Amino acid sequence: MKNGKLLIQPTSTDCMIHIKQIVLFLDSIGFINLSKRQANGVIPAGKRFLQLITFMGCSPHIRFEPRHADDDDYCFIRILEFDEPRLLVSDRSRTPGCPHCRKPAIADWSLLENGQSTPVTCQHCGAMSRPEELRWRNDAGMARLFIEINSIFPGEAQPVESLMQHLQHETGCQWRYFYLWQESG
Numbered sequence: 001m002k003n004g005k006l007l008i009q010p011t012s013t014d015c016m017i018h019i020k021q022i023v024l025f026l027d028s029i030g031f032i033n034l035s036k037r038q039a040n041g042v043i044p045a046g047k048r049f050l051q052l053i054t055f056m057g058c059s060p061h062i063r064f065e066p067r068h069a070d071d072d073d074y075c076f077i078r079i080l081e082f083d084e085p086r087l088l089v090s091d092r093s094r095t096p097g098c099p100h101c102r103k104p105a106i107a108d109w110s111l112l113e114n115g116q117s118t119p120v121t122c123q124h125c126g127a128m129s130r131p132e133e134l135r136w137r138n139d140a141g142m143a144r145l146f147i148e149i150n151s152i153f154p155g156e157a158q159p160v161e162s163l164m165q166h167l168q169h170e171t172g173c174q175w176r177y178f179y180l181w182q183e184s185g
Contacts, residue, residue, distance in 0.1 A: 026077075
């Protein structure tokens with residue numbers, strides 16, 4: 001089985017947003033249904049979810065309910081918040097590119113573990129960049145807060161522009177999205 005996730009994050013690790021602010025905002029626009037929030041942080045999609053996320057293809061099949069108690073391969077939302085910037089990658093994430101020369105910036109991913117915010121030196125051109133300035137493509141991200149949408153295969157869906165604009169207006173920060181994909185089972 002393959003388990004994919006679509007994540008939405010502020011582009012700057014300096015963007016300070018409290019989880020309560022973003023949860024209330026997402027509920028107010030119908031992205032999530034806060035009244036049905038579960039104890040484990042799982043929040044069901046709201047009534048406007050399908051208008052705020054665009055699914056590719058002519059007839060996508062999205063399950064919004066689990067098939068059994070241990071099923072986690074259905075579409076739900078979690079809001080992840082960390083005290084320090086956190087790097088989220090999967091075993092399928094590509095090495096980020098240097099914003100100057102566009103080549104793979106680092107050979108050793110461990111340099112970015114635990115939210116290191118000190119600049120890294122590009123292995124090709126020697127330019128220094130903060131981790132959030134690296135060209136992550138749509139494979140990884142670094143932030144203090146993430147909106148995680150479960151059971152979305154990479155490239156299968158993306159946030160509509162109006163959602164990204166609403167997030168920017170509400171928080172004062174620009175936002176981006178990326179995908180994580182793990183093989184399981």
